[in-house]
Amino acid sequence: MDGKETIVKVNNLHINISMDEGILTAVRGVSFHIDRGETLGLVGESGCGKSLTCKAILAINDRKCSTSGEILFNSDEGEVDILKLPPKGQEIRNIRGKQISMIFQEPMVCFSPLYTIGDQINECTRLHITKDKKKSREITIDMMKKVGIANAEKRYDQYPHEFSGGMLQRALIAMALVCRPKLLIADEPTTALDVTIQAQILELIKELQKELKMSVLFVTHDLGTVARMCDRVAVMYLGKIVETGPVEEIYFNPRHPYTKGLIGSVHKIGSKRKERLESIEGTVPLAMNLPPGCGFYDRCHCRIDGVCNVKDPEPVEVGPGHIVSCHAVERKTCEGGANIE
Amino acid sequence: MVLQDVKDKNKIKEEEYYLASQWTLMRRKFRKHKLAMASLWVLGFLYFVALFGNFLAPYNLVSYNSKVVNAPPTKIHLFHEGKYVGPFVYGIKMERDPVTKRKNYVENKDEIYKIKWFTRGSEYKLFGLFKTDIHLFGVEEGGVILLFGADSMGRDLFSRMILGSQVSLTVPFAGALISFVLGIIIGGIAGYFGGAIDTVISRVIEVLSALPTIPLWMALSASIPPDIPVVRVYLYITIIVSFISWTGLARIVRGKFISLRKEDYIMAAQIAGVSNWKIIIKHLVPGFMSYLIVSLTLSIPGMIIGETSMSFLGLGIRSPATSWGVLLQEAQEITSIAMHPWKLIPLFAVIITVLAFNFVGDGLRDAADPYK
C-alpha cells in the first residue's frame, strides 16, 4: 500500500512441535503483514495454530517448538528478523514489552498474586522507560487512568485478588501499552469476559489504538468481535492461512469454502432467524502425519479429487487485497454456500 | 504400499488408545518410568525370596553353633591347592591373637566341606502348608556355611535375614490392608456426608497425625503382655503400625470424594435417577482408586521403617521370631559394628526395600492420572 508503513511481515512461518507420538506440524507456512495503524484479525478455531504464531512473533514459544521462516519487524533499530535474534539476547528483550506487546485471554493468571498491580505494571515502565522511582510511578498511574481504572493512585497499591475480571484486563492492557508499542498482539482478550465488560474493553482498545497510532494483531474465533475491531482479516485452518482480505470482503464475499462455512455458521444477532445454520461437517484433524494436499480436503464440499488431495493450493488474488488459497476457487468451480448438514 | 502400512499401524495404535481403560493407560505410562520398573523387579525378587525363604535358607531360626560365635562371612572356594574341586568351604578354627588376645577365626585348610544342592536339613512347612526338609543348598556334615557371617549366639545371619524378611516384608502389607479398609470407610464417610461428621472426623485425623509415632508405638507395644504367643504379637504389631497410617489415606479419600462430587457427571447420574449407593460404587470409588493405590504404596516404606524401628528398640518382634529390625539390634553397639561389620547387612536390605517401594510409588503417582 502506498504511504503505508509495514510494521511486521511474517514470511513462510513453520512451527513443529516434537511430541512422544510424533511431530506436530502446528504451523505450516503462514505469511501475512500488518501496516502501521491497522488491525489485522487472525481468525481460526482450536488447533489452527494462531496462538503459536503470535508467540513466535515475540519469540516466547516453548523449546519443544522448532521454528523456521522469517518474521521481519520494523523496529526502532531498523528491520530485524525476530527469528534470527538470539532468544535470550538483549535485542529481543528490547523489543518485547517495549515495541511489541501482548495481552492474553485470562488476565487472572497473568498477574502474580504476591505483588501489587501497580508494582507489576511498573516493572515494565522501569525496565523500558525510566529507572527513576517517582517518575515511573507517575507514568504508570497515568496509564492506569487512561485505561479507565478509577482511583488509580489507590488501586496502584492493591493486589490482583481485589480486582474484578474486567479491571484486571484493563490493568493488563495498561501494562502492555505503557511503553507505547508499535504492535499489540491481543490473543482472545475478551473471550473470558461478560458481554457488557467485553464491549467496554473493545472500545478501550480501539480508542488507545487511534491515540497511539498502534498496529494490532487481534486473534479470536468470535466473528462478531472481528467485525467490530478489524480492518483486515486472515483466516487460519490447520496451520495455514486460507484466506486474507479486507473485513467487508471476508464477511460479504468469502471465497474459501472454510471461510464460507464459518461465516454461515454464526447467527447474526438482530437479523431474521434462519431455519438452519450452515455448518461444516466433520472435525478438525490432528496436525500429525497429515496427508499431502489441502488440509481442508476431507471436510470440503468443493473438493476436487486428484487435485486437492495431492497438491497444496497456492495463494491467488481474487480482488484488491483479497487472497485465497484454494484449487476450486482458482479453477472457478466453487460457488454457493458451505456444506449444509 | 509403505504409506498404507504406516497409516494402518497408526490406526491400530489410535484404536488401542481409544479402547484403553483407565488401568491400561496407567499401565502404559508406568512402563515408561524406568526406575519404577526396575524397582518392581527388585521387589519381586525380594518377595520371591521371602516366599521360598525356608527353602532358600540353609539353616532355620533356632539352629546355632557355639563354635562360630561372631564368625565372619565364610569364603567360598573353587580350587584347593590348584585343583578344581567344586564349590566348597574350609573348616573354621578359632585362634587367639597372641598380642591383642582377640579371638580370630581362621580357615582350617585341612577340612574341606563341599557345598551340596538340595540337601536335607531342618524340617519346616513350605508356605505354611507342606512339611518338608529340603533346602536349596547346604554343606557336608561337620561344616558350616555362613554367607553373611554369624551373630553373637553363633546363628547364621544369612538364614536369619531371609527368614526375617518374611516378617519385615509382610507386616507392612497386612498393615496396608487394614489402613486401606479403614481409610476408605472413614474417609468416605467424611467426604460423602460432609458437615458436622466431616468436621469431627477431620479433627480426629489431625490429632492422630500429630501424635509422635515412636513414643506411641513404645507405649502400645509395652502394653502387650510378654506371655502372648509370638504369632499373635506379630498380629498386634501389625495393627499398631497401621493405626497411624490410615489417617493419610482417609484424607486422600475424603479430598477426592469432595472434588469428585462436584463433577457434572455425578449430577447427570443423579438426574437420571441413579441411586446414591450406585453413584458411590460406580463413579466415586473408581475415581479415587488410582490415587489410593499410589498413597498406599508410598505409605508402605513408613510401615517397614516402623516395624524395623520397633523391633530395633526391642518392642516388636521378639525371639525366636526374627525380623530385620531384630537383627539390627545387634548392631547397636559400636564394638559390634567395629569388629563385626557384617551385622549391618540387614540395614542395606531395609534401605533397598524402602527405596524400591518409593520408586514404584513415584512411578504409580506419575501414571496415576492418565487424563491429565
Added chain:
Amino acid sequence: MSEYILEVKNLYKEYTSKKITVKAVTDISFSIKKGETVGIVGESGCGKTTLGRCIVRGIPATRGQVLYTAEDGVTYDFLSIDKKKLKELRKEIQMIFQDPYSSLDPRMTVLDIITEPLKANFPKMKRSEMEVRASEMALKVGLNPSYLKRYPHAFSGGQRQRIGIARALVLNPRVIVCDEPVSALDVSIQAQVINLLKDLQKEFGLTYIFISHDLSVVEHISDKVGVMYLGKMVEFAETEALFSKPLHPYTEALLSSVPVADPTYKMNRIPLRGEIPNPANPPSGCYFHERCSYCIDICKKDAPEYREIEEGHFVACHRAEELKLKGFTYDEPEAI
C-alpha cells in the same frame, strides 16, 4: 389440563454460610408451552445455571414450585413430590451440561455412559436391548455406533457433547434443560450441535430451556427469552419482541453491547458504567440502579415489581411504561 408443560413459580435459591447469605436465584416465575424453547440469558452471577439445576432438582431449591404437566396429563410440583414419584417422573425432565470434559465419567465406556440411565430406571431390561437402544441414540446424534466401546478420551469436545445429548435422550424425556451446551465448542461445531438440537426437538416434540450467555445463539434458537440480572428475572418476552423492543434498561445495554457479525454495522453502544455487583451484597432497591442511565429516586429505594406490561411481555422496572428503549430493527445493517 394445563396449557403449559412447565411453570416455574416464585423460585428461590439461597446459599447460607456462616453469616453471609448469597441469593443466587430470587423469585423467578415463567411458563413454557409444549414444544417451545425458552432461552435464559445473563452475565456471570445472574444465577441462570443455578436456576437450571434447581428446575431439574439437581440441587435443592430454597422455596418455590416447578409445576410440571406429565405424560399422564396430571400436573405435579416437581420440587415437592416424594422420592417414589420423583423416580418415576425424573425420566421426563433431563439435562445437558456445559463442559464436555467433566460431564462424562472418563472411566466408563460411552456405551456404559449412555445406558446408565436405562439400568437405573429399567432394571429388568436385557443387556442386548440396552445396546440396541444406545446404538439408536448414537445414530440419532450423529455418532458412529461402532465407537460405543471407546472411552470419552477418544472423542473431541463436539462429539462429547453429542454423547451427553444421547444420554439425555435415552429415557425419552419431554423437557430438556440445556445449560450452555455449546459455549465450550468451536464456532463451526456449535452450529452442528445447534442444528442437531433443533432437529431432535422437531422429531421428538421436545421442550427446551436453553441457558446461555451468548445472545446470538439464544436469538437463533429460542421462541421466548428471559433476561436475568443478579438472580432476578428483569425481562421476559417473545424473542422478536425482546430483541426489537426491549423494555428493561439492562436488556437494552446488553443488546447494544453484543458485537454484531457485520463490519458495516455502526455500533451505538449505551455505555454501561461500573461492574456487576457482588451477589452476596446486592444494591438496595432495584439491583440495577447503580449502573442504569435512567435511574430515578424510587429506583434506589424500592425493588420494582415483575409485571406484565404487554401481552406475554414481563418486566421488572419502575419506568417500563415511559421509557423508549432501543433494540434491533430486523432490516439489514444500519445504525440504531
